[in-house]
Amino acid sequence: MHDIKWIREEPQGLVRALTRRGTAESEAQALVDGLIALDERRRAGIVKLEELQARRNAASKEIGAAKKAGDNAKADALMAEVGALKTDIPALEEDVKAAEAELHTQLAAIPNAPLDVVPEGADEHDNVEIDRVGAPRTYAFTPKQHFEIGEALGQMDFEAAAKLSGARFVVLKSQLARLERAIGQFFINTHVDEHGLTEVAPPVLVKDEAMFGTAQLPKFRDDQFSTVRHLSDEEIAKLEAEAGKLSELARLYAYNNLWLIPTSEVPLTNLVAQSILSEEELPMRLTALTPCFRAEAGSAGRDTRGMIRQHQFNKVEMVTICTPETSLDEQERMLACAQNVLKKLDLPHRVVTLCTGDMGFASARTFDIEVWLPGQNAYREISSVSTCTDFQARRMNARYRAKDAKAPRYVHTLNGSGVAVGRALVAILETYQNEDGSVTVPDVLVPYMGGLTRIDG
Structure with missing residues (x-):
């Protein structure tokens, strides 16, 4: 997997790597531009999230001070602000998580960069x-x-x-x-x-995780090839208690998340x-x-x-x-x-x-x-x-x-x-x-x- 910091600092390095592997230059450039834009969205979201969290913490302290000073109007306004922040922060957290997940997914699909000594060729x-x-x-x-x-x-x-x-x-x-x-x-x-x-x-x-690590997944x-095994009666009962009635196929089999190497x-x-x-x-x-x-x-x-x-x-x-x-x-x-x-x-x-x-x-x-x-x-x-x-x-x-x-x-x-x-x-x-x-x-x-x-x- 490539380092997004390297892509930000040397975007043409990845463009060149992809074109050497046979990707059209315009397609490679569009991919790199998309990665950088997605990373900017992620980073901007993190900065905004930190600002909102800092403001929430500060406002919470100000509420106590306002109440102590008898300024109920200010306390009410601050509590309303904190309430809004408690709604905005989780939404922004989800947006940051979504951007991080999408960035991870896209980076995971990009092949390694060939060394300069590797000969150019199609097949x-x-x-x-x-x-x-x-x-x-x-x-x-x-x-x-x-x-x-x-x-x-x-x-x-x-x-x-x-x-x-x-x-x-x-x-x-x-x-x-x-x-x-x-x-x-x-x-x-x-x-x-x-x-x-x-x-x-x-x-x-x-x-x-092991298959992902070496890039098979x-x-x-x-x-x-992956493994499939029968569910035991105890496992079926547990799953049905957690997720409701299982389909007939799910009752018979479950993927065990194991792969044959x-x-x-x-x-x-x-x-x-x-x-x-x-x-x-x-x-x-x-x-x-x-x-x-x-x-x-x-x-x-x-x-x-x-x-x-x-x-x-x-x-x-x-x-x-x-x-x-x-x-x-x-x-x-x-x-x-x-x-x-x-x-x-x-x-x-x-x-x-x-x-x-x-x-x-x-x-x-x-x-x-x-x-x-x-x-x-x-x-x-x-x-x-x-x-x-x-x-x-x-x-x-x-x-x-x-x-x-x-x-x-x-x-x-x-x-x-x-x-x-x-x-x-x-x-x-x-x-x-x-x-x-x-x-x-x-x-x-x-x-x-x-x-x-x-x-x-």
């Missing part, structure tokens, strides 16, 4: 490649896609998953189930043992919400292996076959909380951590800097790692590493106290996949496939597979 075609590691392998046969390999092995079942849960789910069996587990364990162990990250096992159900509500960035980053850290605690480098859940509301028709775009998947996430001065270096460090696990798996990949038109809502700069998939003959995203500057920190009020500083400052937050387990499984199946339909297990995963070196059904 993924304008992203800039900055690194390429490993050359795609050559095969004496036409490489198959991962779902063809998995189904032929009899260990990847989309039909069974559809019976259980619908489209965009998969059931993995036998050696492929173990391979997925091995990949996740290898990733988390590498980040903890070699990269020095602190492992966390967070909840995968979170409150509205309110803009991306339709991309999320789309990434463990949400709980990990929110560990510092509403906190003031000491500078000595920073940088805070965290990692977690969790299931993730995404509705994929805007991806109809995309990657309908296979495991590329699933409603449920496992992912190792990295989160860093740091000072503003170190955040760019920390982003480079996180990128290196994500690349390292792919290098250990000998998976060819490239790194691109996302352009302004392809960046995420909360990001100020994002590096995408794209792994080579022989079956698709294309690079596909397997990790995104982003710095969010103080954008998320302002939403969740996460601050730190610098040495010798009087006032606390907002931390910088960063997140990155380290990496998506399902997509790594896809890349391994396609990269290490053999002509006979078997799959060679990468060397670093053999210990996690109990010594198994080949998956052949």
